[in-house]
Amino acid sequence: MKIKYPIKLILLFFVISSCNFKKSNVVYNSYQGDKTLAFYLTFNGESEDKSSSNYKKKTGETLFEKDRFGNENSAAIFSEKSFISYGDILDSVFAGEKRRFTFSFWIKPLKNDKNVFLIAKNSDSNCNEGERQFGVKFTSEERVQFLWLYNNEKYNGWRMFESVNKLKLNKWQSIIITYDGFSNGGDGAFRTNLYVNGKHEKFKSINKRGRLGFIEDKKAHFSIGTMVSSLGEVCSTNFFSGSLDDLMVFERVLTGNEIEHISSLKK
Structure with missing residues (x-):
């Protein structure tokens, strides 16, 4: 016996089954035409930049897993010795006086025994280099760190900030970090802000050296998961463990409404 379904029920099923909740949502699509979007990884089964710059991966590999939906x-998973690197890119975004930029990404961290780099343009003495610019780190105490470094005739030092609150392990969270080089207040403290799941979190200064300076144009490669040298060589034995998704770099400071907009896309 054939069962006849009401037309309204059939249409409802068609609409639900046709919805695509991956990365074709309006929250992220609305930024695709933004000229200040300098770098964008959707991690939909690949690691290629989806911004207009279309940067290609140079070295490293990562696997993929389920995203937060x-x-x-549809999300990258990093484990022991996995990383990706894109070469010496984005210096025009990060380096120089009075730069403004924003990192936005989703993270599902696992326990790390040591401090590890999530995002970096930094190659230190482990690679016999001083090509150091900045780093976003996840600490062994489950906190977020952001540091920028400089080493020239006028300035010689760094500024390092850390979140007061811990992230939650094995749970997706939205992280947005802004940097405004127009501000020198607070000995660098006013330059950077942290937002977790759209809410402003306190960043505290934990380490510094020398006079306040700006990120310099160095040759370390832009990398995710660990540090990579100017030759594309891994500069650390420590690698991030966990998952990342929807990594965006903007050449400006996002507004409060935009931060809330991006962070609203969660399960």
Whole structure:
């Protein structure tokens, strides 16, 4: 016996089954035409830049897993010795006086025994280099750190800031970090802000050296998961463990409404 379904029920099923909740949502699509979007990794089964710059991966590999919506192969998962690097890119975004930029990404961290780099343009003495610019780190105490470094005739030092609150392990969270080089207040403290799940979190200064300076144009490669040298060589034995998704770099400081907009896309 054939069962006849009401037309309204059939249409409802069609609409639900046709919805695509991956990365074709309006929250992220609305930024695709933004000229200040300098770098964008959707991690939809690949690691290629989806911004207009279209940067290509140079070295490293990562696997993929379910994203925060349960879509298969839609988020990058990092484990022991996995990383990706894109060469010496984005210096025009980060380096020089009075630069403004924003990092935005989703993270599902696992326990790390040591401080590890999530995002970096930094190659230190482990690579016999001083090509150091900045780093976003996840600490062994589950906190977020942001540091920038400089080493020239006028300035010689760094500024390092850390979140007061811890992130939650094995749970997706939105992280947005802004940097405004127009501000010198607070000995660098006013330059950077942290937002977790759209809420402003306190960044505290934990380490500094020398006079306040700006990020310099160095040759370390832009990398995710660990540090990579100007030759594309890994500069650390410590690697991030966990998952990342929807990594965006803007050449400006996002507004409060935009931060809330981006962070609203969660399960």
